[in-house]
Amino acid sequence: xxxxxxxxxxxxxxxxxxxxxxxxxxxxxxxxxxxxxxxxxxxxxxxxxxxxxxxxxxxxxxxxxxxxxxxxxxxxxxxxxxxxxxxxxxxxxxxxxxxxxxxxxxxxxxxxxxxxxxxxxxxxxxxxxxxxxxxxxxxxxxxxxxxxxxxxxxxxxxxxxxxxxxxxxxx
Numbered sequence: 001x002x003x004x005x006x007x008x009x010x011x012x013x014x015x016x017x018x019x020x021x022x023x024x025x026x027x028x029x030x031x032x033x034x035x036x037x038x039x040x041x042x043x044x045x046x047x048x049x050x051x052x053x054x055x056x057x058x059x060x061x062x063x064x065x066x067x068x069x070x071x072x073x074x075x076x077x078x079x080x081x082x083x084x085x086x087x088x089x090x091x092x093x094x095x096x097x098x099x100x101x102x103x104x105x106x107x108x109x110x111x112x113x114x115x116x117x118x119x120x121x122x123x124x125x126x127x128x129x130x131x132x133x134x135x136x137x138x139x140x141x142x143x144x145x146x147x148x149x150x151x152x153x154x155x156x157x158x159x160x161x162x163x164x165x166x167x168x169x170x171x
Contacts, residue, residue: 024117025057025060027060027066030057030066033069034053037056039053039056055069055072061145062149063143063144063149064114064143068150098128101128101135104134106134106165106169106170107134107135109138110135110137110138111158112125112139113140113143113146114142114143116145117145122137125139
């Protein structure tokens with residue numbers, strides 16, 4: 001993403017490295033939500049219950065506020081593990097995006113939840129931001145990978161700020 005591509009401004013809602021997913025999907029808060037739904041420890045699940053169990057565990061990985069699991073639309077029908085595995089195999093084990101981001105002429109906003117499973121605590125992005133004076137790192141507290149669900153007002157304000165800065169830079 002350089003100036004020569006015609007891209008003048010950019011907002012990254014992104015992450016870098018994954019944390020163990022099993023630990024997030026089996027948090028005490030997730031188990032409590034499963035208990036409330038009558039699903040914790042239940043083995044003879046109906047198809048509807050199996051979908052609800054999957055959605056709650058999936059939300060447990062992606063959002064901090066598990067009580068908002070219903071806002072994570074879809075279910076297993078929208079998630080294909082085979083496709084996810086294929087995409088993972090095509091990803092490089094390492095890459096250095098620092099030079100490309102550093103060369104961008106406009107501010108780059110990185111928006112990430114503090115509990116995002118891909119970069120828990122935004123450790124990788126905090127290190128990268130030290131090398132990138134044009135990066136505006138926005139770590140949203142009590143937010144996971146789907147930070148717009150956990151912190152909708154703060155997410156919206158942050159994106160508004162980023163869009164305004166991008167427009168100013170582009171003009």
